[in-house]
Amino acid sequence: MGSQAIVTGASGFIGSSVARMLAHKGWTVHGIGSSHLAMEAQEQIGIKHWVQQDLTLASLQGLADKTGDPDIIIHCAGGSSVQASISNPYEDFARTANATLNVLEFMRRYSPASALVYPSSAAVYGQTSSLPIAESSTPKPFSPYGHHKRIAEILCESYSLQWQLSVSIVRLFSVYGAGLKKxxxxxxxxxxxxxxxxxxxxxxxxxDWLHVEDASNLLILAAEYASPECVIINGGSGxxxxxxxxxxxxxxxxxxxxxxxxxxxxxxxxxxxxxADITKAQALGFIPSxxxxxxxxxxxxxxxxxxxx
CATH class of the missing domain: 3.90.25.10 (UDP-galactose 4-epimerase, domain 1)
Structure with a gap:
């Protein structure tokens, strides 16, 4: 595996943790997102190039023109709140589904050899009658947030099948850690x-609570198993x-x-x-620490x- 990574939403809670961990593992990390990220903050999380723009084909291509095509993209940008999705579903859809479509189309057109990891959510499962929840459980989301995450997953599945893009999806459960202000x-x-x-x-x-550092390790591990089969992995502690x-x-x-x-x-x-049923993640070598x-x-x-x- 190469050494160039793009983390979308790298100024956010999960994205910044992923960027920091990738940099610690020796990756050259580039980030893109709509929020301002001061130079000091970029240095703290290991970002070499930061682009403060909405996630579009043009902004992704502009970043790649500066840095070269990424070996992996960990797409952490998107909606992150059930309540926000209820109060403003239009914006949440744009941030989640539309942004994911732009990442996939960027890969299809310009960077088909990249591997994509999409951090989805356990919200796609909806109300469940039995625990733990396996990846084979039928998604039945009941919030706009869950529906939008599932739509983003379907886009990933469609692009990986149709254009043989390498994708993995990690359905994160309750991620927490220092810095989370909600x-x-x-x-x-x-x-x-x-x-x-x-x-x-x-x-x-x-x-099911998963520390953000464990979540970041799993997202990075999932990049190794990205494939046109679009593997889906639960991200929890079990x-x-x-x-x-x-x-x-x-x-x-x-x-x-x-x-x-x-x-x-x-x-x-x-x-x-x-x-979460984390049997599948454990088979890949994931152990929450x-x-x-x-x-x-x-x-x-x-x-x-x-x-x-």
């Missing part, structure tokens, strides 16, 4: 700091933990006296329970250092 852990830390520890749902909902347990763990780092309370009402678009307790402790330490005044 979703449950961020919300929990803010509420713990304020002493108002109340949440949606029942607390019995189950999630361990389910209830929301109540997670919140108690977070709260213990704030010395909370009261246990979390729950409204009993689920948020629109939120599934009941997700746990972060324990949940260590990962939560590190996240709370980061929150207290960076976010508490």
């Amino acid at each position: 979703q449950l852990l961020w919300d929990a830390c803010q509420k713990a700091e304020q002493g108002a520890y109340s949440f949606f749902g029942s607390g019995a909902e189950i999630r 361990v389910g933990t209830s929301i109540n347990e997670i919140l108690k763990l977070v709260g213990s780092h704030f010395a909370l006296v009261s246990a979390p309370t729950f409204s009993g009402k689920a948020r629109e678009g939120d599934p009941d329970s997700y746990v 972060f324990s949940l307790s260590d990962g939560i402790r590190q996240y709370v330490e980061w929150f207290k250092k960076e976010c508490m005044l």
Whole structure:
């Protein structure tokens, strides 16, 4: 495998982690995304060339003209929030499906030898009646976010089959880690700091938590198995933990006296329970390295250092 990589959305939570890990492994990493990324930040995550533009054929070709055709593309750009997809489905579709189409068309026209890794989401599975969830489970998304991710997957499958592009899809479950300023852990830390520890749902909902460094390792590993068969791999730890347990763990780092309370009402678009069957990922050599307790402790330490005044 070569040494040139493009990471789309490299200024984001997962994209920046992937870029940093690729650079650490000796890759020359180039990034593209719509957000500003200061030179210092580029250096910190190992980006050699950064293009601040929307993901289009022209912007991708412009980057490749400067750097040469990539050996791998890890396409981390796209929508990242169920709630945002509900409030603005048009924008979420453009960020997820349209952007993925542009990456695939760039490969078809200009860089057919590149390998593509697409970080999808467990949201494509929708509500499931049995756990753990295998990749063979029929996708039944029920949020715009999940539908748009599935559409992006279908585009990947279509392009890989029709034009023999090498693609792999990783369906990520609940990715977390220092730097994530949204979703449950961020919300929990803010509420713990304020002493108002109340949440949606029942607390019995189950999630499969995967540290962002483990997720990044899996995405990079998946590039080795990209093929015209468009392999699909679950990205999780294989361990389910209830929301109540997670919140108690977070709260213990704030010395909370009261246990979390729950409204009993689920948020629109939120599934009941997700746990990944990671047999396929393990067969490729993937072993999650972060324990949940260590990962939560590190996240709370980061929150207290960076976010508490």
